[in-house]
Amino acid sequence: MIETGGDGRTWLLSGAAGSYGLHLTDRDELVHLHWGPRISLADAESLAAEPPPPYWPFESQLDGREEYPVEGGPRFVRPALSVRTPAVRGTEWRRTDSTVAGDELRLSFADPVHHLGVTLHYRMREDSAVVERWATVTHEGPADSPDLELLRADAAAWTLPLRERWRLSQLHGRWAAESRLVRSELTPGEKVLGSRRGHTGHQHLPWVALDAQGATEESGEVYGCALGWSGSWRIAVQQLPDGTVQITGGAGHDDSGLLRLAPGGTYTTPVFAGLWSEGGFGGASRAWHAWQLAHVIPDADRLRPVLYNSWEATGFDISEQQQRTLARRAADIGVELFVVDDAWFGARVSDRAGLGDWTPNRDRFPGGLGPLADEVHGLGMQFGIWVEPEMVNADSDLYRAHPDWVQHHPGRTRTEFRNQLVLNLARDDVQTYLWEQLDGLLSAAPVDYVKWDFNRCFTDAGWPGEPYPQKLWTAHVHALYGLLDRLRAAHPTVAFESCSGGGGRIDLGILSRTDQVWTSDNTDPLDRLVIQHGFSQLHPARAMAAWVTDSPNTQLNGRVSSLRFRFVSAMAGVLGIGGDLTEWGEHEIAEAREWVDLYKEIRPVVQHGEMHRLRPPDGGLSAVQYTHGDDIVVLAWLQAQHYGEQQPPLRLRGLDPAAAYACLDTSAVHRGAVLLHRGLRTALRGDLDAAVFRLRRVRGSGDA
Known part of the structure; x- marks a missing residue:
């Protein structure tokens, strides 16, 4: 759902579990308002009416506020857009149009000196918590005008709310050791991830997640961003002097040049998707999974063969x-x-x-x-x-x-x-x-x-x-x-x-x-x-x-x-x-x-089920749970067992505490509350043991 404010310069996108708000000032500066839990249009308009932050010497009042910072003018953050001709570098734009088409918001701007047109695209589907963002850059000049050199065109810039301390999650690795999860405190300055290799790379996946107050697997506020691009790429996470965090991302590994646009030429960036979750890292993952199964992966409703x-x-x-x-x-x-x-x-x-x-x-x-x-x-x-x-x-x-x-x-x-x-x-x-x-x-x-x-x-x-x-x-x-x-x-x-x-x-x-x-x-x-x-x-x-x-x-x-x-x-x-x-x-x-x-x-x-990571594979017992309708599957692995060490039960997630669940492998019937709070015993022993547990909801508080 997309709502437009009475001034025609405030927009609010809302989906399954969150909202995203932005505002165009009288000077055509597109500023960020809100990204997080659902709010009303009146809430967004009240945010738009707040005065800008105070001026500090040697700083810019635009930095950390803009939805898509361009190169030029009073800006010192990493630009999302950098364009030049033989005579001029940098961008000054004015809004030319705003359009709502279904679940997509399009905001168009023009720089008459460059004959440059830029359209920023936003989409938030009603069944999803994911905001999809991308940009289109067009040379709108006459046939005899010089080419535009597009040095950098990121898909989006994401601004996080001000918090005391942020933690960054990323996936790094190498050949045969990909997707290693690493979490570290975000410090002032800039953290740059990417690939200079022509493909996505084994070394980093184009994804980051940030939490501010010790999010866990199942609780806490988490922001995530993921880039849809299969070549060289860059994601930059910046913590500005005032503590604001901004994330930019797009194709290309540096600012040496993406391409030249001849008159009439257009470049469309990849999608840089963002997600807010209050369900911890697990809740964020499930929201990402649901969005990809519904809107990204082709024929995702078909089961893949063995x-x-x-x-x-x-x-x-x-x-x-x-x-x-x-x-x-x-x-x-x-x-x-x-x-x-x-x-x-x-x-x-x-x-x-x-x-x-x-x-x-x-x-x-x-x-x-x-x-x-x-x-x-x-x-x-x-x-x-x-x-x-x-x-x-x-x-x-x-x-x-x-x-x-x-x-x-x-x-x-x-x-x-x-x-x-x-x-x-x-x-x-x-x-x-x-x-x-x-x-x-x-x-x-x-x-x-x-x-x-x-x-x-x-x-x-x-x-x-x-x-x-x-x-x-x-x-x-x-x-x-x-x-x-x-x-x-x-x-x-x-x-x-x-x-x-x-x-x-x-x-x-x-x-x-x-x-x-x-x-x-x-x-x-x-x-x-x-x-x-x-x-x-x-x-x-x-x-x-x-x-x-x-x-x-x-x-x-x-x-x-x-x-x-x-x-x-x-x-x-x-x-x-x-x-x-x-x-x-x-x-x-x-x-x-x-x-x-x-x-x-x-x-x-x-x-097709929802995944819950019950215990991470950091030694000892690890497990994942999948839930689809009334059916539950738990996969458990024991890496090694020391003498006298008792394996803890696996506390399942997302169950009805008042329901009963039958284990198809043992014929035992378990209460939902017991599985949630005490857990499921695995009986795994020794080194490199594993088991599959199938459970089915057989009755609950609402059953006749």
């Missing part, structure tokens, strides 16, 4: 017969989607060759992929393949024909990471080639699923012959989005998974175009608990792919773990299996079949 991926079983040494054998084993344990990973195409016998040549290797698949896909379908499974379209090997037909198609600087060495180079997707001819290759591939064989990988960062982001080569950084991502959008439209039954050496491309932008993401290349079940805990701060289980692989984990740490522990760890998201099934004994196959059957039973609760 998949098998052949990579860890085969590596590059694959054949059609070998894949048929694995497919039959996978079908035997109840797998619903069989995926052929790398090495099915071109001369791909190692990571040194073949990338870019997206046709089946006829030595390995004499009849193409069709015969294998037909057998997989005959076994009752869907069929999927792995691709890495944005990359090319120097040893490939594509590179030999078009060496100029890769990112490079003239006269400089072309850097190879993982023996591959990055295609310049900003080029129209590269986009055309990839569309023809991928559309032909999906049309030639009955493919149901594509795992889209991205296994190296930008290092030589040059574009010889392009007048403004810096635009490659953003143009590449827009081309990626356009290609995915076009493929989804042409092949609506094909699902896509985003992967980037594990969790190197996880963000709201890629999630709006894919069905799930590969969370990490680390499939160790104990390490995964920490990664999944961090992932869940922002993203739902419905998007989180997790695999059961072999033990010992020879790829990373040599850890030995039971099939039980591996399955329960992976069942916290979208279950997959990646071990070498031809080496599993019959007892392991039988046990795996039971776990897959159990997962299918609890899948609606896990993938």
Whole structure:
């Protein structure tokens, strides 16, 4: 709901559990009023009538108050917008229009010197606590006017209420150790997070959360911001001298230039979404999850299938017969989607060759992929393949024909990471080639699923012959989005998974175009608990792919773990299996079949339910709870147990204290109040033990 004040210069957006208010002064300064619990329009108007803060020498009365601070004038904060022409840098704007269209507010401004038009967009849906913000920048000048250089155009600036002390939460990591949750006190100055790598990156997820008064998992005020962009990005958290906190975020890692706008040209920023919750970090996560399931992830109401991926079983040494054998084993344990990973195409016998040549290797698949896909379908499974379209090997037909198609600087060495180079997707001819290759591939064989990988960062982001080569950084991502959008439209039954050496491309932008993401290349079940805990701060289980692989984990740490522990760890998201099934004994196959059957039973609760993080994976006992209607699923893991140490019961959340809940695994009936206050006993023992508990509400205070 959007309300406009009587002066036509005050606006209030309200959603499921909060409000967001802003006001345009008589000098056309767009200032922030409120972000937090629901208030009335009269409340917002009273805030707008308050006098500005007092003037302090060497400070600005605008800093920390503006909704979208531009470069120029009496401002000293980091600008959200920086524009220049050969003669003028900086912006002075005037409001030209304000429009309410459904649940979207649009505020338009113009700078006549630059012929610049800026529209700020706000959306708060009635079923959500999330405020979506983005900006559109347009060159409105005549055809003979000079280009505008857009140095920086953030999506939004968020202002938090004044509090005594703020704490910052962020997700950091590296390859195979992504999404590590870190909390630290925010101090005066600026904290900058981001990626300079051309993709979202393993090192930071584009999300921050702030709390001021010791918020816990289930109580306290929490503000969160998340950026929907899959390239280089930056989020800056500033604490100003008066204690005000402002958060800016957008595409690009610095202010060296995004692109040039010719007359008539337009740039639209990614969405920078914000959320306020009074339900602690857990309440904030559940609000983020609900919004993504309702408004971001495509076809989120569909349950994701149990998949098998052949990579860890085969590596590059694959054949059609070998894949048929694995497919039959996978079908035997109840797998619903069989995926052929790398090495099915071109001369791909190692990571040194073949990338870019997206046709089946006829030595390995004499009849193409069709015969294998037909057998997989005959076994009752869907069929999927792995691709890495944005990359090319120097040893490939594509590179030999078009060496100029890769990112490079003239006269400089072309850097190879993982023996591959990055295609310049900003080029129209590269986009055309990839569309023809991928559309032909999906049309030639009955493919149901594509795992889209991205296994190296930008290092030589040059574009010889392009007048403004810096635009490659953003143009590449827009081309990626356009290609995915076009493929989804042409092949609506094909699902896509985003992967980037594990969790190197996880963000709201890629999630709006894919069905799930590969969370990490680390499939160790104990390490995964920490990664999944961090992932869940922002993203739902419905998007989180997790695999059961072999033990010992020879790829990373040599850890030995039971099939039980591996399955329960992976069942916290979208279950997959990646071990070498031809080496599993019959007892392991039988046990795996039971776990897959159990997962299918609890899948609606896990993938569509509300998540409560009962205990974090910081040693000892950890657990998560999912609730969907009357059904509850609890997954619990015990990392290690010391002699004489008693495991505490798991205090469940969100139950009706007057209701009764039957445990389907033990036939015991528990009172809701007991589960809430004393808890559920797990009986886990020893090292790396795990269990699944299924409960169902059987009667309550309102039942007849």
